[in-house]
Amino acid sequence: MSSTTLNKTPLHDWHLQSGAFMTDFGGWHLPVRYQSDKQEHQAVREAVGLFDVSHMGELLVEGVSAADLLQYTTCNDISKISVGAARYNALTTPAGGAWDDLLVYRLAEERYLLVVNAANQDQDFNWLQEQNSQFGANLRNVGSDYALLALQGPLAVDVLESISDLPVRDLRYYHFLEGELLGCPVLLSRTGYTASDGFELYLSPQHAEAIWTKLLEGGASFGIEPCGLSARDSLRLEGGLHLYGHELGQDISLYEAGLGWIIKPEKGDFIGKEALLRSKENPQRKLVGFQMQEFGIPRHGFPILNQEEQTVGSVTSGLLSPTLNAPIGMAYVPTELSEISSTFLVQVRKRRLAAEVVRLPFYQISRST
Amino acid sequence: MSQTPSDLKYTREHEWIRLDGNQAEIGITFHAQKSLGDIVYVELPSVGDELEAGEEFGTIESVKAVSSLFSPMSGKVTDINSELADRPETINEDCYDEGWLIRVALSEPDEQDNLLDDEEYDQFVLEEAG
Numbered sequence: 001m002s003s004t005t006l007n008k009t010p011l012h013d014w015h016l017q018s019g020a021f022m023t024d025f026g027g028w029h030l031p032v033r034y035q036s037d038k039q040e041h042q043a044v045r046e047a048v049g050l051f052d053v054s055h056m057g058e059l060l061v062e063g064v065s066a067a068d069l070l071q072y073t074t075c076n077d078i079s080k081i082s083v084g085a086a087r088y089n090a091l092t093t094p095a096g097g098a099w100d101d102l103l104v105y106r107l108a109e110e111r112y113l114l115v116v117n118a119a120n121q122d123q124d125f126n127w128l129q130e131q132n133s134q135f136g137a138n139l140r141n142v143g144s145d146y147a148l149l150a151l152q153g154p155l156a157v158d159v160l161e162s163i164s165d166l167p168v169r170d171l172r173y174y175h176f177l178e179g180e181l182l183g184c185p186v187l188l189s190r191t192g193y194t195a196s197d198g199f200e201l202y203l204s205p206q207h208a209e210a211i212w213t214k215l216l217e218g219g220a221s222f223g224i225e226p227c228g229l230s231a232r233d234s235l236r237l238e239g240g241l242h243l244y245g246h247e248l249g250q251d252i253s254l255y256e257a258g259l260g261w262i263i264k265p266e267k268g269d270f271i272g273k274e275a276l277l278r279s280k281e282n283p284q285r286k287l288v289g290f291q292m293q294e295f296g297i298p299r300h301g302f303p304i305l306n307q308e309e310q311t312v313g314s315v316t317s318g319l320l321s322p323t324l325n326a327p328i329g330m331a332y333v334p335t336e337l338s339e340i341s342s343t344f345l346v347q348v349r350k351r352r353l354a355a356e357v358v359r360l361p362f363y364q365i366s367r368s369t
Numbered sequence: 370m371s372q373t374p375s376d377l378k379y380t381r382e383h384e385w386i387r388l389d390g391n392q393a394e395i396g397i398t399f400h401a402q403k404s405l406g407d408i409v410y411v412e413l414p415s416v417g418d419e420l421e422a423g424e425e426f427g428t429i430e431s432v433k434a435v436s437s438l439f440s441p442m443s444g445k446v447t448d449i450n451s452e453l454a455d456r457p458e459t460i461n462e463d464c465y466d467e468g469w470l471i472r473v474a475l476s477e478p479d480e481q482d483n484l485l486d487d488e489e490y491d492q493f494v495l496e497e498a499g
Contacts, residue, residue, distance in 0.1 A: 021403060036461075037432040038407045230406055230433040297410055297430050319432060320409045349428065 007118075009054035010147050010208035020228060026119030028055040031228035040231035041322040044196050045363075047223035048153035050215055051232055053193075053200075054208065057121025058146050059114040059128065062138040066110050069135040073128060073271055074104070075254060077264040081106040086174050086189055088262055090254055091116075091124055096275030097250040098257075100124050101242060103191065105176060113187075113202075115148075117244050131271070147208035151215060152198030152235075154365075155222040160188075160199065163218040168199065173367050182214050193232060195239025195363055237317050237330070240289055240361030246300060246316045247287055247330055253279035256332070258287045258360070285313060286338035289360040291328050296348035298329035298355070305345040305352060306337065313337075315346060321362060328362050329355075372399040374465055378481060379490035380441045385465065391478055393442055396469040397429065397460065400494050405431040408457045413449045413471060420444060420473065422480050427470070429460070438470065442480045448472040 006029040009015075015022065020031035031052070033040060043049045061069060070078045076089040083106050091099040100120040105113040116124045125141045132139050151159060160168045166179050166188065176189035184207035192198040203211060216224055233243070242248045248257055255263065255276060263276055292298065298318030303311045318329030329346070337344050340359055345352040373379070378386040383401035387394040402408065410430040420426050420440040427438040449471050453459060460468035485493060 021406070032433065033406050036407050041432070234432055297435070299435055320430070322432060 007055065009052050010205040011052045011054065011212055014209060014212065015052070018226065020226075023229065025229055026055060026117065028118055030055060031226075033228040033230045034226050037228075037230040037234065038322050040225050040227040041234050043223060043225035044153045044194050044198075044227060044231060044235055045323055046154070047225075048151065048155040048159055048198075048219055049194075049225050049227035049231065050212065050219065051150040051152065051227050052147075052208075052212065053150050053232075054147040054205070055118040056148050057116040057118055057124070057141070057143045058148075058202075059116060059121070059125055060138075060140045060142045061112045061114065061128075062140075063110055063136070065135040066112055066137040069128065069132050069137040069139070070104065070112060070114075071267060071270060072135070073131050074102075075264065075270060075272065075276065076104075076262045077267040078104065078112070079267065081112075083108060084175055084177070086176060086191060088174075090248070090259065090262060091127065092254070092270065092272035092276070093250050094272055094275065095251070096253045096255070096272040096279050098244070098248045098252070098254055099127055099250065101244055101248055105187075105189065107187075113142075120244065145204070146202050147205045149201045149203070149208070149212060149215070150192055150194075150198065151201065151219075152192045152194040152227075153196050155219075155224075156196075156198045159215060159219040159222050159224065162222075163214060171199075181211060184211055186211070193239075193241055194235035195241065195361060196235070196365060197367070233317075234319055234322055237319060237328070238321055238323055238361065238363035240330070243317060252332075253283070255279045256283050256285055256287060283335055285332045286335050287316070287330060288333055288338050288342075288357045289328065289330050289362060290344075290346075290355040291326055291358050291362075292346065292353060292355050293343070294353040294355075295327065296346065296351060296353040297327045298331075298346050298348065303347040304331050304333055304337075305347060306334075307344070309345065309352065311347075312344070323363050328358075330360075333357075373487040373491050375487045377465070378441075378484035378486065379493075380439070380484060381493055382439045382441070384438070384441050386441050386481070386484060387469075388481060391444075391475045392447070393444065393473045393475055394469050395441060395471050395473065396464055397438070398490070399464055401436070402461050402464045402468075405429065405434055405436060407432050408460045411453045411457050411460070411470070413453070414446050416446050416449060418446045420446065422477070422483075440473070441484060442473065442475055443477045444473040444475040446471055447474050
């Protein structure tokens with residue numbers, strides 16, 4: 001697809017003018033990096049980085065039956081989300097896989113904002129609309145109403161405090177507030193996809209460039225870097241966070257993906273519940289994190305072999321971790337190879353190299369809130 | 370504006386070749402290193418290996434991507450840039466000099482007729498970007 005037919009975020013011109021290296025991601029023309037992937041990664045771990053993630057899709061579900069529609073189509077318990085909070089969740093397939101993973105924000109008693117992957121947003125919307133025929137909630141695709149910026153890193157809170165009076169320091173993890181930032185209405189949540197502290201800012205596309213620029217100016221003395229998709233991917237992988245199309249998919253059981261913590265069968269009936277309960281009883285494979293014992297960088301699709309050198313799985317994501325300076329990856333392997341300290345082989349092109357299962361995440365911060 | 374040196378030859382695989390008689394020094398272009406991003410690992414052949422034009426001779430890996438290296442010409446490897454094992458980022462910093470990859474004693478010097486000059490290469494990059 002040529003770049004002229006791709007979707008563009010409100011910051012597209014800014015990215016081009018900054019000399020960012022751009023790519024097609026999920027039908028969007030987005031920055032991979034501005035200068036250096038490693039420098040952008042490091043800024044988020046040690047200082048602060050700013051991402052344009054306006055490609056993410058937003059769906060609004062409203063009305064008396066909004067919660068019923070969401071309870072039926074997702075696996076997590078919607079009733080446990082209080083107004084002002086958000087939860088990670090998945091839109092389940094009848095077979096116990098995921099149409100998508102998403103964040104659900106409870107904006108009001110009967111109003112929910114779903115934040116979904118760019119590439120899946122139309123499919124998600126159509127699926128929800130189909131299911132909604134028996135619920136009658138008000139469902140709208142509001143993706144074009146929002147720009148989304150992610151301000152991530154231990155100093156993100158300091159940057160926001162330096163340019164606003166919003167009570168950001170006290171905002172709890174997976175909670176949000178609504179207010180004005182430099183005169184622009186924003187929804188600001190303590191969430192992110194980097195495994196560092198940080199915030200995501202939902203705002204009108206018309207204000208995106210002004211806020212983006214102000215955050216970069218205000219963040220300059222804190223060492224802020226604009227960050228692209230490459231850093232976003234290396235950061236999330238260190239955090240053991242799933243990427244749809246890699247660790248998640250229609251044919252991957254959410255239990256096997258290690259997401260048992262978002263599956264709440266006790267909440268009542270929902271799509272895929274029976275299949276998920278079967279998968280919990282008898283998992284065929286499991287998602288693991290591993291570290292290479294012999295040097296080689298694992299990549300998506302590389303085969304996993306057991307000690308008898310039979311192919312038994314494959315790598316879903318892998319890289320040379322910038323923070324740990326070690327080759328790490330995630331993979332689906334048979335349950336008997338999924339225990340911590342189990343070993344297997346990774347086929348890295350022509351070589352078969354030893355790897356050991358380690359605990360996920362690879363990188364974690366302690367959160368006080 | 371071009372960053373492409375005029376004294377080198379190029380391939381459509383984004384490699385450059387510095388010819389000196391029957392000797393060739395080979396590396397990757399500015400465009401190649403920029404699209405790869407921060408380079409973290411390079412796998413090179415051994416001195417003495419025989420390469421054929423078009424044959425894969427190594428791998429270059431960045432944080433984000435993996436790219437195969439293809440020999441632009443046939444010959445025997447006489448030298449590899451062993452500095453890259455500890456400092457692969459040299460390729461990002463100075464791809465046309467300090468960041469060279471291998472040196473080859475050419476067995477088929479006429480193969481250089483298949484290579485691009487700097488202007489042809491720049492044009493190829495533009496066309497590829499579409």
